Every structure is written in C-alpha cells, then in structure tokens.
Amino acid sequence: MKILITGATGLIGQELVATFLEKGHIVNYLTTSKDKIISKDNYFGYYWNPNENSIDENCFINVDIIIHLAGASIAKRWTAAYKKEIIDSRINTAALLYKTLNNNPHQVKQIISASGTAIYPESEFEFYDESAKSTEQNFLASVVTKWEESVDAFQKLGIKVCKLRTGVVFANNGGALPEMVKPIKVGFGALMGNGKQIQSWIHCKDLIHLYYFAFQNQLEGVFNAVAPNPVSNAELTKTIAKTIRKPLFMPNIPQFLMKFILGEMSILLFSSKNISSKKIQNLGFRFIFPTCKEAIEDLYK
Numbered sequence: 001m002k003i004l005i006t007g008a009t010g011l012i013g014q015e016l017v018a019t020f021l022e023k024g025h026i027v028n029y030l031t032t033s034k035d036k037i038i039s040k041d042n043y044f045g046y047y048w049n050p051n052e053n054s055i056d057e058n059c060f061i062n063v064d065i066i067i068h069l070a071g072a073s074i075a076k077r078w079t080a081a082y083k084k085e086i087i088d089s090r091i092n093t094a095a096l097l098y099k100t101l102n103n104n105p106h107q108v109k110q111i112i113s114a115s116g117t118a119i120y121p122e123s124e125f126e127f128y129d130e131s132a133k134s135t136e137q138n139f140l141a142s143v144v145t146k147w148e149e150s151v152d153a154f155q156k157l158g159i160k161v162c163k164l165r166t167g168v169v170f171a172n173n174g175g176a177l178p179e180m181v182k183p184i185k186v187g188f189g190a191l192m193g194n195g196k197q198i199q200s201w202i203h204c205k206d207l208i209h210l211y212y213f214a215f216q217n218q219l220e221g222v223f224n225a226v227a228p229n230p231v232s233n234a235e236l237t238k239t240i241a242k243t244i245r246k247p248l249f250m251p252n253i254p255q256f257l258m259k260f261i262l263g264e265m266s267i268l269l270f271s272s273k274n275i276s277s278k279k280i281q282n283l284g285f286r287f288i289f290p291t292c293k294e295a296i297e298d299l300y301k
Helices: 011-022 080-102 139-157 177-185 204-216 233-243 255-270 278-282 292-300
Strands: 002-006 026-031 043-049 065-068 110-116 160-166 168-170 201-203 221-225
Touching: 002 011, 011 026, 011 204, 065 080, 065 204, 080 139, 110 139, 110 204, 139 160, 160 204, 168 177, 168 204, 168 292, 177 233, 201 204, 201 292, 204 221, 221 278, 233 292
Parallel strands: 002 026, 002 065, 026 043, 065 110, 110 160, 160 221, 168 201
Antiparallel strands: none
C-alpha cells in the first residue's frame, strides 16, 4: 500500500518511515524544506507550505492511508507567538490536507493522527480512558481539542479517523527522556516537586508498533497510546538513576522554581496524568515494554 506521512523527519516519523518501507509499502512524505525532498526506491518527498496554503497535490496519487504527525514541539518556551505556532502547526496542516482531498479525486481510506493526553484531567489515583467526558482546562488541553476537531473533519469525506493520544515518549535519541537523564548523569538528579505526579508514557518502539497496528486493523476512533503501567515522577527518576548507576542526593525541585525558569511550560514537569491503555489492549495489541523498568533498561543499560 502507499502511505503519506507528515512530520516524517521527526523522532517518530523517521522510525515509521523505516517500518513501512521494511514491510514493503511505498511511502510519500511532505516536507516544508525543499532540500529534504528525496525520490528513490519506494520513498518519495513532496513540498508543502501550510502557512501559504500550498501543497504539491501529486503527494496524494494512489495514497491509501495518511499518517499525520506534523506539529511544532511543545518543548520550547511558550511565548504568545509560540503558542500560536503550536496550534497553527496542527490545525493548518490538517486543514490543508482536508481541503486538497475535498477538491480532488482520491482513494484515501484512513487518516491516523497524533494527538495528546493533555486533554485528560489531572489525577494521581483515578484512571482515565477514552470515554472520559471531563477534560482539563489549560492551554495544552485546548490544543488537543482543536487538533482533534481538525482531524475529525475528514469523516465528512468518508475517511476513517483514528487519533492516538500519546503520552511521554521514551527514546534515547530525542524527546523528553534524554533531558531527564542528563542531570542524573552528572549528579544533579532530583524529584520534581513531591514526586507523586503520575506520568503516562510509552516506549518509542511500542508507539511505532501501535501506529502500524492501527493501520493494519483500519482502526477508527480515539486510542490512548500509553503503556499499561503509568509511573510516578519519583519512581521514574529512581529507575533512571539505578539503571545508569548514579546516586540521587539532591533536594526535590520546587514547582515555583521551575515555573520561574520555564514559565507556563513547567506544567509539563508537574502535570499528573493517570491514563488507561485497556481499549487498545482489548483489541489485541501487546506492549513489548509494559513497565518503566523494562523500557529504561532497554534504552540505557
């Protein structure tokens, strides 16, 4: 089959491209950088500029599935201008894809879109699954709401919509985990706040397999892309320290200090998200790394 991937040069995108090519599929990808356009074997690049509402429509020829990963990183200081970029980079890209498909003949059957767990309420004890009606009321939650609404529009075109609400991705070559490991490696590791906040996470390999599972099974609807065992900040920090054989002796870092340093973005370190993955498991998906210990040891031992 032929797959179109946005955000193909990112941490997850690169791994997804490799997986689909390895399994014999053809991959088209969209890029905003003309010098990143490659055409070889079963891998073809196309230019787009969502800010100018411009896209090479040839990218859709014979495409069966779209995997939509495009979106500005949330791990940069949230100035007013950057907040707008975070939202626009998700909504405008989806809108451009929708508009182009709506105006042209196509054979796209499914879109699988990244999404986020920020939409769920704060919780240390209660598990939230995809049926949760209450939502968090903050900037990131509003981003997820608008993001998912922009993708839901594809249903009007008769396209199946699958949204993967992704927790903290554990990888050793990008994302949040290496930033957690750095201070521990040099002896400055410490718990954030009281360390009780829950982090719902997923190993990058499991996330790649989950995207492929959603593709194989033509899934439709919302699914939590999180491992079955959420972990507290304290347990995660101690697991990292034990795995890389470093002591933890620094005092806990208070929330007000990180807010002073990082601004509103500090919520990423103190937010508590206790999220269930039962829905995807009940469909037969099996995690390679179900526990934090297994994931950290795979990446750093």
